[in-house]
Amino acid sequence: MILLIGQLQDRTRHFGGLHRGIRGISQRMVTLTLRQLERDGLLTHTVHPNFPPRVDYELTPFGSTLLDTMVALGEWTTTHRQEINNSRHCYDATRSPRTQP
């Protein structure tokens, strides 16, 4: 969800692009999450009745008020992921090996 908002931060996007933009997520979850965000009034969902069907998703002004925070959050995780992983390995190393009596 953070990722979805991240993908919409600057421009309007189509469904396929959003789906492809996030690794390891099912189509179902993309739809579901988009619906929730739409319900919360964070983004708009515009259907173009042409063919092939094109659907645009865009952040509302209200949605944009979350952008700064979400982007910051996303950046924090990417910058510190390694540090967190280290900490986890460390933590696990001191506790799990106590499996032997």
Added chain:
Amino acid sequence: MILLIGQLQDRTRHFGGLHRGIRGISQRMVTLTLRQLERDGLLTHTVHPNFPPRVDYELTPFGSTLLDTMVALGEWTTTHRQEINNSRHCYDATRSPRTQP
């Protein structure tokens, strides 16, 4: 979890205080979440072997790097909760009534 970090933003806290500070959460979840945050290196878990047992939880410097973002996130949700609820009612009102043929 956001709430837990929020509670630790300025000062060291004890288990009971943290538990009482969050409505509708089980003791188990508090412990579990604290363990995860500790594992990630975001906070420290100090046991004082006195009686009655007192256990201190405090954010690490690393944990503090998340503070700004998390606080911002918390503030955003509290400030906009009402607006979101409105949007939801609106959204639901236009769709659910279509239960009748």
Added chain:
DNA sequence: CGGTATCCGCCGGGATACTG
């Protein structure tokens, strides 16, 4: 007080198949 252990119901979310 500050946990750990166990049981268990619920639903988040993937896989798959089908519509417009």
Added chain:
DNA sequence: CAGTATCCCGGCGGATACCG
């Protein structure tokens, strides 16, 4: 392409009981 509809399983998290 952009969904909706089902099936189904893993694990999140509450309730409860017991330890140091």
